[in-house]
Amino acid sequence: MSFIGEAFLTAAIQGLFSKLDSPELLQLLDQDERIQADLEKLQTTLMMVHAVLDDAEEKQIRNRLVRAWLDELKSFAYDIDDILDEFATEALRRKLLLETQAGSNKVWKLIPTCCTRFSPPTIKFNIMMRSKMKKINARLQFIVEQKNGLDLKENSAGRSSKFRERPTSSSVVDKTPVYGRDEDKEAIIELLLKTGSSNGGVSIIPIIGMGGVGKTALAQFVYNDDRVQGHFDLKTWVCVSQDFDVKRVTKTILLSIAAGTAVVTGDDDLNMLQVKLKQELSMKKFLLVLDDLWNENYDEWTSLRCPFDVGSPGSKIIVTTRNRSVSSIVGTLPTYSLKVLSDDASLCVFSQHSLGTNDFTAHLHLKEIGEKIVKRCYGLPLAAKTLGGLLRGKFNHSDWEDVLNCKIWDIPEKRSGIIPSLRLSYYYLPSHLKRCFAYLSLLPKDFKFSKEKIILLWMAEGFLQHENSNKQMEDFGTEYFEDLHSRSFIQQSGRDMSLFEMHDLINDLAQWAAGEICFNMENMQEVDKQRKATKKSRHFSYIRDKYDGITKFEVVYDVNNLQNFYYDGGLHDGFKTFNAFDEVKHLRTFLPLDSPESTGDDSYLTADVLGILPKLCRLRVLSLHECSILELPDATGDLRHLRYLDLSFTKIVYLPDSISNLYNLQTLNVDDCWCLKKLCSDMGNLVNLRHLKINGTKSLEEMPLRMDKLNCLRTLSNFVVGKSIGSGLGKLKSLTHLQGSLEFSKLENVTDAKDAREADLNSKGSITQLLLEWTGITDDSRKIKIQMDVLDMLRPHQNLKKLTILGYGGTRFPNWIGNFSFSSLVDLSFYNCNNCTLLPSVGQLPLLRKLGISRMTRIKSVGQEFYGDGFSMPFPSLETLCFADLQEWEVWIPLGSSQNIGGFPLLR
Known part of the structure; x- marks a missing residue:
């Protein structure tokens, strides 16, 4: 049984209203009055439906017809969202086309924008969208007629509404004491x-x-x-x-x-x-x-x-x-x-998570009702934790009464398989958290996941959209994640504190909440053994395996005509199994996941996956992580809704130029694609790209053209300087939102130090880790001078925490390295800087904890220049010092030989 009704719908329909009012859409609609009229009718009718959602959520508990109506409305909301996304994508395509043509042809600047409405692609698009709008409005009218027979009341605020305004909490509850054990x-x-x-x-x-x-x-x-x-x-x-x-x-x-x-x-x-x-x-x-x-x-x-x-x-x-x-x-x-907790221990768990302390001393007016709530947890600490998290920060007696008296308690557990206290905790989640939590049902039980990846997936699905806010989507994602964490829906992994997981019962709750919308092949037998992917399924995941993928899909979709299947590591002739995706052609998520014992073997599902891509034209998330593919088909560029594309650990050599048609793409991950030589010719159309992950792409020759157009880019793990015009460092100037780790490779290709100055690295205060790499050794004095000037011009912002310099060919380091103003620097490494005869003066960096110096073959003496100005204790915070492969090193002038100054007080 699905009980998510409002879970997706309130947030989803509010999102539809925002899209209907967007300036880009309104401008596009000015070009076609019939489409404009259809959308206005749609908006008016949606308002009628939205007004009864709270009442429908209450009544679906006991009324199957209301529940079925909400399921249909939920599916409709996805479909209309897809249509609005098509409008937005088309508006963006036309805008980019005009900008490109105006930039390349002065004549275009004289042509009014309105004239483009008569172009064949525009006419074709409008005809197609009129047909879709006619069908969608007819479908919505049918939904409204069904609503009229369900006696749903408008503007009936449910009891849960007061809990939806709860401010986000970033408190970590996993480290709270263990009571009663x-x-x-x-x-x-x-x-x-x-x-x-x-x-x-x-x-x-x-x-x-x-x-x-x-x-x-x-x-x-x-x-x-x-x-x-x-x-x-x-x-x-x-x-x-x-x-x-x-x-x-x-x-x-x-x-x-x-x-x-x-x-x-x-x-x-x-x-x-x-x-x-x-x-x-x-x-x-x-x-x-x-x-x-x-x-x-x-x-x-x-x-x-x-x-x-x-x-x-x-x-x-x-x-x-x-x-x-x-x-x-x-x-x-x-x-x-192991028996259930005593009432007293359960009360301590509950109060710790609701009040932040293990007793009610500061809130005696809540103790009696708190005891009644805890009795309904039946001694289960997980239930006490989640209900406590639900009431965290709520100190009004009426809020606690609402929880105690909620109708959700009365639903027999056998009807859903979910403990009532957990069901109630989900019921009171804010709507934006409900759909984020339900999406986690794609993860199998005991699966470990990173916060960053989940946030990027939520963002790709449109769960983090906010109007009139200065915050970035990733910031909202962090808040949502930490809120679910503070409510005990997510917990830190016991073995790796950088990873997270869900308790088995919470995973069951997520599956129950998601219903047919999310389908995880690994979990299909946990809640309902007969459950299969349906036309309503929008999000799909499975555990990657080397050989058994074909049999998995055969079981799930009951596929016939499987012929010549060999379980011997060879190729399969059973690729017809993926014809089952005809039933789920509206998928938004295709997400293979690593098995816990994965050894990095490639998946052999590749031919099947690539063959079905044209059928999955509504995908927002596509992962081919570790699939054994050598190339990506041009048809990938037709996935215009795509926001998240993961090709990491594949064997691809080139990205097709059609990738530049993915105007909505937010995340492109090609980490550890060792064979990748070229991203694509031109990335200037990817104006929504926020995260470009290219760590470990050692074969990459250069960056594409028009990188400077990617104004939303936040993650650029590596910038490969090419030899051709247009791939130089100067393209970084407009990328003002870069943050985290940044690597520059092939800096030897910089022929003019002004290009390094143009990058304006000093203004990018959110970059905390920087790696500068030159390849090869040079004795050319002109090139040595250029490298020295380049390094001088690449002075980073003083917020930098880690700096690594590899293969630098200059004879000395610029003065900014070691400057006291870099007070945040904690990790510094120099490797293979063979022309330098003196070490940089880094002894006065106040927070430097780790220093590595390797393969600087011309260093013969280390002395006062290494320690700094001599007026204060050098290396006050250094804990780790590593020298390696300094073949000509002869003399180390010790501290105190000329001044009575100590040093290295924390070296260990």
Whole structure:
């Protein structure tokens, strides 16, 4: 059952109103009165529908007809949004065409803009859009007629409305205390610290409890305890989940404990993996946590645990599970049953997340009603956390009463499979957070994700659009993400604090909230075993695998005529399976995801994916990450709605010039495309591009023409200076929003230092990391002089935190390097600067913590010039100092030889 009604609709329809009122659209409509009339009619009718959304959301709880009406309206909202996006894209195309023609032909400047309305492409577009508008208005009229039979009231503000104005919070709640688990913690630690095992092998401690009771939290609590830290030679944590496969789990364990030491390939069979795992565990006392184990097959478990007995005595495995039969199969020690929290402990969890403290001392008027709310959490800490997050910052008694008395509590859990307290927390989310959260249902259970990628995906889907705001979309995305985090819908990953994940029950909640709109192939059996992608599906994801992609799509879409399928690593003749995408041709998201145990093997779904691209003409997000492709078809340029294109880790050599037709593109990721030589001839039309990720593209020859037109660009990880006219540094001047990390490659191609000055790097205060790279060694005095001038002109802003200089051919460094004004610089490296005879004077940088100097072969003496002016202690914050491959270094004049000044007080 889907219960998202208003989740997408209020935010989505408000977005439609904004688009209908946009100046670009209004200007375009002036050229066709019939289309203008149709859109005005659409806007008026939408207002009638929008007025009853709150009432519809309340009534859909018990009225299936209202719920079905909302589902239809939701699908319609997507379709009209696509049409409005076509209008916006066409308006932008005409604007760019006029600018280009006016710039290249003075005659065009004399031709009125209105004259372009009679061009064949314009006439063709208008005819097509009139037809679409006629159909869409007829469809909307039918929706309105259905509404009239549902007795929906206008302007009926639901109880949830007061919670939607809650200010965004950036507080981090993952580090809050763990309440009510001290006895449980001590009991598990006592078992861990005991030596030996009753059967002579590794001891296995099963922790069993219902979902949301805190099994994983308890295991993490124990895992990170100081007493446990020093007791084992190695520790590792593996999330198993429901998709149990002995080979997959074995590979995951091996990768987690042998990073950088064991070579794991996609061709390793189970026996080879277990041999390698035994080598890693042999004669070591280890602690392994197998979190969320569901497998009840004794033979499979026996196969998995074979390598573990080579460990030293005292080795332990903790298994968390919801299933008692699992614990009886795996356990060598008695099962530890984790009970629900006491009311007092639950109240502490709830108050910590709602009031920021573990008691009600400062808000006694809320204690009694808080106790009643907590009783409805039934001792589940996850429920107490999410409800507490819902009420965070709300101190009015009426707000808490609304939560306690909400009708959502009354829906039986069996009707949705979702704990009522979690359902309620979702119900009270602001509408803009509801659709962002529901979108996360594309992520499989236990999937680790980065904040940056999720924000870029939200942005591509149009979830971060705001009118009349000075904030950037990425800033709104950060606020939304942190708000979901503070409400415990998202939590930091226990192993890598830079990554995030969702609790299994929260993942179920996201799937339930998304309904048919989002389809994740990996999760299809978790909520509804019969669930399949439908015509209403707009967002699609799956886990990439090397060989089994074809069988996955066959299962999901019930595809016939699969012939000559070989599961041997060879090619398949089953490409007809993707014909199933005829049913989901309105997809906005095509998102393959990495499996947890991925070793970087390419996916062989390439031919299928590229073949269906023309059918998926409404895509906003397209990822071909690590697909084994050599080229991208020209048809990619027809995906005019596309905002996010990920080609990272592919083998492409060129991007087709048709990419320049993707006027709406916001993110282009070609990181680690080692073979990529050329982006495209001209990128000047990509005026909405905000993030160009090109790290690791070592074969890239130069930047495209008209880079200076990309005024929205925020991320430019690498700027490759070319030899041809138009690819020089001066193009950076207009890119005023650049931030984060920036690399300049092939600086030897700069022939005039004025080009470096034109880049105006000093004005770009949001760039915090800078790498300057020259390729090759030069003895040409003229070129050496140019390189010295270029480096001098590339003085960055004083906010810089990290600077790396590679291959610089000058004989000395400019004065700005080491200037005290660079007070934020913490990391500085010089590599292969072979013509320099003196080290730069960097001793007076106040916050410099890391300094590396390598392959400066003409350095013979290090002295006072290295330390600085001599008036203050040099290197006051330096912790790490590395010298490497200074082959002619003879003398280091120590500190204090001429002045009584110490130095390096923090060097370690």
